[in-house]
Amino acid sequence: MTQKITVIRGDGIGPEIMDATLYVLGRLDVGLEYEFADAGLVALEKHGELLPQATLDSIARNRVALKSPLTTPVGGGFSSINVALRRHFDLYANVRPAHSFPNTRSRFPSGVDLITVRENTEGAYIGEGQTLSEDGETAMLVQKITRKGSERIVRYAFELARRTGRKKVTVVHKANILKTTSGLFLHVAREVAAQYPDIECNEMIVDNTCMQLVMRPEQFDIIVTTNLFGDIISDLCAGLVGGLGLAPGANIGEHAAIFEAVHGTAPDIAGKGIANPCALLLGAAQMLDHIGQPDKAARLRGAIVATLEAKDSLTGDLGGTGTTLGFAEAIASRL
Ligand code: NAI
Ligand code: MG
Numbered sequence: 001m002t003q004k005i006t007v008i009r010g011d012g013i014g015p016e017i018m019d020a021t022l023y024v025l026g027r028l029d030v031g032l033e034y035e036f037a038d039a040g041l042v043a044l045e046k047h048g049e050l051l052p053q054a055t056l057d058s059i060a061r062n063r064v065a066l067k068s069p070l071t072t073p074v075g076g077g078f079s080s081i082n083v084a085l086r087r088h089f090d091l092y093a094n095v096r097p098a099h100s101f102p103n104t105r106s107r108f109p110s111g112v113d114l115i116t117v118r119e120n121t122e123g124a125y126i127g128e129g130q131t132l133s134e135d136g137e138t139a140m141l142v143q144k145i146t147r148k149g150s151e152r153i154v155r156y157a158f159e160l161a162r163r164t165g166r167k168k169v170t171v172v173h174k175a176n177i178l179k180t181t182s183g184l185f186l187h188v189a190r191e192v193a194a195q196y197p198d199i200e201c202n203e204m205i206v207d208n209t210c211m212q213l214v215m216r217p218e219q220f221d222i223i224v225t226t227n228l229f230g231d232i233i234s235d236l237c238a239g240l241v242g243g244l245g246l247a248p249g250a251n252i253g254e255h256a257a258i259f260e261a262v263h264g265t266a267p268d269i270a271g272k273g274i275a276n277p278c279a280l281l282l283g284a285a286q287m288l289d290h291i292g293q294p295d296k297a298a299r300l301r302g303a304i305v306a307t308l309e310a311k312d313s314l315t316g317d318l319g320g321t322g323t324t325l326g327f328a329e330a331i332a333s334r335l
Helices: 014-028 041-047 053-062 081-088 147-164 181-193 206-215 227-240 278-290 294-309 324-332
Strands: 003-008 032-036 064-067 093-099 113-119 168-173 200-205 222-225 248-252 257-261
Touching: 003 014, 003 053, 014 278, 014 294, 014 324, 032 053, 053 064, 064 278, 093 147, 093 227, 093 278, 113 147, 113 227, 147 168, 147 181, 147 222, 168 181, 168 206, 168 227, 181 200, 200 206, 206 227, 222 227, 248 278, 257 278, 278 294, 278 324, 294 324
Parallel strands: 003 032, 003 064, 064 257, 113 222, 168 200, 168 222
Antiparallel strands: 093 113, 093 248, 248 257
């Protein structure tokens, strides 16, 4: 039986990298059927809203979506579409692998192979209690950490370690200062870790973690942390291995999962056919793992690495002069 997934082609370079990604998936013969749905600026123009109900219904039905970047108009009271999607489907786990690749402009062409597991629904990003005093002198916001939210994200990280043969989970926190919020997260993380004696667990304070990541990234395997820290750390990790063109992310919930590139719509290069498709392709590889096609995911990643090694058709961000589709064809030829 073919599985149907929702495909959101997105804004800016979105359609270009999605076409390239679907071309490679076609050559990989993954047996997927695509239900196209609109979101972002395209949806605003066509349907008068950034996130149409039909798109939410499609994702709810198919439970898996592959999504290109979306433009959130600046100002005008629009809340981020990505945040809205994560919240709507309770996509609590943001899973961002960072992997050294050959021939990038990275400081670590080898030795980095880690996954940041970021709590995606609470912490500092709940958008509650944001106030500014009338005199404009004092701003406040509320951070919320729950036992339930902490438990499920830490458990996700340990299960991911078991499932993928990884050996170590590092719990990143700031419980020495943020005694209640980060303190609860750490407390719950210790309880969960005790249930996984087969996986090594260590604890690290977030500021030290940033320094350690830059000095010795090879010591990390899986990092699990709260929303704000995970947002910052996962971008740091993307920077370690060569930047946005190679950074994918998955947003996983109990009832749905959305796979994407970490980068945005790249308006400066949109429409020119020169965007790097690898981040979305790597997001598609995460999706193949998720839907039970790990062999195809491994073949896809292997073809990407082989193409980087051969320096064949690389796009401008990687120092080449290739096109989005040319890069995709070079990858497809090595599947
Ligand atoms: P951006 O990631 O779109 O671009 C930053 C820089 O990286 C630009 O120079 C761009 O050309 C380059 N770049 C990004 N992806 C690339 C690729 N695949 N190949 C080659 N070069 C690439 O970030 P920016 O400029 O801050 O945001 C632009 C728009 O994207 C905004 O409207 C923002 O709201 C949206 N955005 C959407 C996201 C999503 O839907 N997941 C995530 C981040 C931003
Ligand atoms: Mg971010």
